[in-house]
Amino acid sequence: MTAESIPKATAKRLPIYYRYLNILHDTGKERISSTELADAVQVDSATIRRDFSYFGALGKRGYGYDVDSLLSFFKQILNQEHLTNVGLVGVGNLGHALLNFNFHKDGNVRISAAFDSKDDIVNTIQDGVPVYPVSDLADQLQEQQIQVIILTVPSDYAQGVADQAVAGGVRGILNFTPIRISVPDQVLVQNVDLTNELQTLIYFIENFSK
């Protein structure tokens, strides 16, 4: 089974399972039933069993799932053993917060280079990450083989920076700016809008909560 042949909805739940299994592993738990897992990750147990069935018969009736073998399987699927270096462009309020966070809990992703246009921050190290002049973006992405960037520049600069990143061979952009950037088909853009997320949450609370 390859990552490509797993249904998208199942693939989306993998990181949730993975994170929880890591916690179980750290506490020394060796096996878990789908019902226990369902309670912990808030996914119903039938869905969990179906999801896991895509990975072959990993569970044994009356025994549950072996935590270690599930973990190593997910690690392989999620490519967790492979460290992905990410660039961040725009070290302002939001950029600083993301640099400070730097995905340390997940272990397989880290921001390894940051870029800005302000003289007082360029060529410094912020939260352990070197900040390069944005004029070097395309070169540095290529040199450091960085294929994913986080975009946290003011909206007026978003498209220009995206163009530079594309010139540097970027394959994915996590776009925090309100601008819908244009990129070639082969480049993936994931837009993040916290206002939207909050409004969706409030809508669900008001309309679907018990």
Ligand SMILES: NC(=O)c1ccc[n+]([C@@H]2O[C@H](COP(=O)([O-])OP(=O)(O)OC[C@H]3O[C@@H](n4cnc5c(N)ncnc54)[C@H](O)[C@@H]3O)[C@@H](O)[C@H]2O)c1
């Ligand atoms: N998606 C969300 O939920 C969300 C939340 C907050 C902010 N934002 C967006 O994130 C962006 C950043 O917000 P902020 O509050 O951190 O802004 P900010 O002004 O504090 O920071 C922007 C940084 O980008 C740098 N910059 C400017 N032009 C640049 C360029 N061409 N190349 C590289 N760096 C450049 C600036 O020097 C500054 O350090 C804005 O577009 C804002 O709208 C989105």
